[in-house]
Amino acid sequence: MSASPEPINVTDYERLASELLADGPAGYFNGGAGDENTLRANAEAWSRVTLRPRVCVDVGDMSTAVTVLGEQLSMPILVAPTALQRMAHDDGEPAMAKAAQAAGTLMVCSTLASSSLAEIAAAAPGGRRWLQLYLCRDRSVSNALVDQAVEAGATAIVVTVDAPYAGLRERDPRSGFVVPDHIDMPGVTAALGRSAGLTVEEFFSMVDPTLTWAKLEAFIASAPLPVLVKGIQCGEDARLACDHGVSGIIVSNHGGRQLDNVAPTADVLGEVVEAVSGRVEVLVDGGIRRGSDVCGALALGASAVLVGRPALWGLTVGGAAGAERVLEILRRELEITLALLGVTSPTQLTRAHVAGA
Numbered sequence: 001m002s003a004s005p006e007p008i009n010v011t012d013y014e015r016l017a018s019e020l021l022a023d024g025p026a027g028y029f030n031g032g033a034g035d036e037n038t039l040r041a042n043a044e045a046w047s048r049v050t051l052r053p054r055v056c057v058d059v060g061d062m063s064t065a066v067t068v069l070g071e072q073l074s075m076p077i078l079v080a081p082t083a084l085q086r087m088a089h090d091d092g093e094p095a096m097a098k099a100a101q102a103a104g105t106l107m108v109c110s111t112l113a114s115s116s117l118a119e120i121a122a123a124a125p126g127g128r129r130w131l132q133l134y135l136c137r138d139r140s141v142s143n144a145l146v147d148q149a150v151e152a153g154a155t156a157i158v159v160t161v162d163a164p165y166a167g168l169r170e171r172d173p174r175s176g177f178v179v180p181d182h183i184d185m186p187g188v189t190a191a192l193g194r195s196a197g198l199t200v201e202e203f204f205s206m207v208d209p210t211l212t213w214a215k216l217e218a219f220i221a222s223a224p225l226p227v228l229v230k231g232i233q234c235g236e237d238a239r240l241a242c243d244h245g246v247s248g249i250i251v252s253n254h255g256g257r258q259l260d261n262v263a264p265t266a267d268v269l270g271e272v273v274e275a276v277s278g279r280v281e282v283l284v285d286g287g288i289r290r291g292s293d294v295c296g297a298l299a300l301g302a303s304a305v306l307v308g309r310p311a312l313w314g315l316t317v318g319g320a321a322g323a324e325r326v327l328e329i330l331r332r333e334l335e336i337t338l339a340l341l342g343v344t345s346p347t348q349l350t351r352a353h354v355a356g357a
Contacts, residue, residue: 074104162231291333
């Protein structure tokens, strides 16, 4: 019997990861809210972004390198925050940090990481990292997490603003999913002064549902690092974010995990970029599966994209090497797509490279 072929794209890694994960963790990582319409639409929408190539252009000298919020990266593809990565692979977030460092990019660490920020930093001491943060009712908890991030060398805070309550994710109760007893969220438990034992449900009961733009601005004013907001889905909120002092915006619908039937991020990116009008950098996540998706996002005005599930599938299949391989697949696809579009750098992409924009 011949050996299984090596995975050559993100979809291959998705299939292999689904074979390795138990039903509970698979549903937690891959599921969405409600009927999962937005979950599906996120990926489908990028295929409707039609690229417009230019030919007879010298593309002999290619580079995928970019600068994102002052960070020099090998490519405009960041690792999005995903929780509880030790459920995907025993090496968890430290392995993901190694993969991001090896690929020359940046990892956004989840508040609900199953490793401490200190462990993540120790695994990739030369790596770049940001902290994704939920603002809690008790701000001392959030502030303690920020202190951990600063000590671990993080260079920005990403405040998630689309989750005052957890979305209605039906795969979890159907599978009876619970976080295994041996997996903790050490950053949060340390911030609470506890040793272990916090559940995801308990954590979301701590998230502040009264967060307003004024409260966010007060947090930004006191923060020791630049603050981006993640979860912007319309131009009106993008303008408000700029008015209240954010350093960057991430267009995101939480991977389809919060409110179902909202627009896919590919469909709202242009609106947000237009509303921001160059005041801050705009990034986007949600359904990125190909280098051509990345090019579409950049042509629509994003500085970079973030990928969550694809990197996690790579981690599931092969640990740090698997996650790095997924990032390198996307980087290579990006490079080829850039060349075939007739540009030599992501920074050369404009609205002219997509139809109807």
